[in-house]
Amino acid sequence: MKYVIKTQECGYLFKNGILKKILFAGKYRILSMSGWELKITEMTGKVDTKGLPAEILMEQPEFASRVVRVQIPDDCIGFHLVNGVYRQVIMEGEALYWNVFEKNEIRLVNVTGTEMTEEQVPAMYRHLIPVRLYKRFSVGEGETGLLYIDGKFEKQLSSGTYFYWIYAHEVSMKLYSLKVQQLEISGQEILTSDKVGVRLNILCSYRITRPLELMQKTDNVANLLYTRIQLLAREYIGGFRLDELLAQKEEIGRFLMKQIQGTQEEYCVEILHTGIKDIILPGEIRDIMNTVLVAEKKAQANVIMRREEVASTRSLLNTAKLMEENKVLYRLKELEYLERICDRVGSISLSGAGNILEQLAALALPKD
Structure with missing residues (x-):
């Protein structure tokens, strides 16, 4: 039987099921009745072994010189490059590619480390890696990240994008904003000394200064500040009469700010401003005050x-x-x-005399 093997092809020649030779481009006559068999495959991309173990094919010098073969260890992944361009990631097992008409290369990358560096994997090709093998962290402008590896603090991250392997480690990050933040304590019902119930809205502006120390103390500093200001307001403002509260709104705000600034070191923050935003009076009191205002x-x-x-x-x-x-x-x-x-x-009549x-x-x- 006649066979034609094209330039980009090769043929596995078998005798009674045993590989005898690798044939390349040309015309061949094979006597199939004598137990000979030819299996043709293309010499591009991944090697089609036609069911043969790679070890048997590698025993043929003509085959071994034309392929690249790499074993992928359990703690590594293989990046498959074609003519220097990243194509895919090979997770495990064996990589066997033709190296005839295009240059195939397998680069092994160990995934048991922590940070994924640019030397290991260029940023533009990281999307090829399965997401189960790494974590991506983004830290924006005015933010900082606390990196933890296997439950232990590793380092503080500035603004940027980071990639970490999670194959052999547990990696997490706690993100903190270092920008000015505003906390509103709304609808605080307080009874004045003259037994008038009012509702207050209080604003507090603050900025986190020591995120690592704060992480060791609390998960939510806003809640701590909220409770602290709430208690201060109830304790201090309750001693004022209604008219005093309305007249001394700014002074009360400055007092609250001074008191809360005394705890800013404990809370690892900087208090920038604290003050009363609104004083909401009961309906009857508003009507009375409106009447007084109209009379005035x-x-x-x-x-x-x-x-x-x-x-x-x-x-x-x-x-x-x-x-x-x-x-x-x-x-x-x-x-x-x-x-x-x-x-x-309309008209006036006058005499000429006088x-x-x-x-x-x-x-x-x-x-x-």
Whole structure:
């Protein structure tokens, strides 16, 4: 039987099921009746052994010189590179590839370590690795990460992206924000000394300064600050009357800030600001205060009106005194009013004799 083996192919020649030779490109006549058999395969990519153990094929020098064979240990993974380009990850067993028309390479990477370095695996090819073998941690700007390996603190991470092998270790990270954070204590119901129930909203701005020390003390510093401020507010503000509370809102905020700053070293934070945001009064108290406010504004308006009336009367008195002392000024004022009266009159009849101004005055002004 005739066979043609192409340039990119080779053939496994068997005699009664036993591999005898590796044939390459060319034309061949095989006598199958005599127990000969030829199995043809392509010499690219992964080797198709046609069911033969790799050890038998490797005994053929022509085959061994044309392939790359690597055993993948249990604690390693193999990166398969084709012409220098990462193609895939081989997890276990044996890697057997043709090395004829393209350069195949297997790079072993030990996964029993901790940090995945750039020398081990370039960042652009890490997506090829199964996610069960590593953990990816991201630390943003203004954040820090506390790295723990097998339950023990390893180091503090700055902003960046990190990869760690988890094949032989338990790896975890606790992320902390170093930015200014705001805590709101809302709806705190407090009874003043004059038995008025009010609700307060208190704000506290803080920043974590020592995350490692904080990690050893608490998992939630916000809860600690919340409780501390809540108790301080209840203890201190409860001693004020309602009017004192409203008048001294800023002073109370400064007191709370000073008190909570005394514990910032204990909580591993820096307290930047603490103050009362809102004082919410009961409905009846609001109505009473609104009534008082309206009354105060009306009283202020009345005072202003009376002040304006007094000023107007004083101005008229001063004008009258001036006109009494100055006849010309009095006459000009008289003419001004005559002009206004005449503007409202349709027609006026005057005689030709006598002074016109005197006649107008006689018509407009009352006679004694």
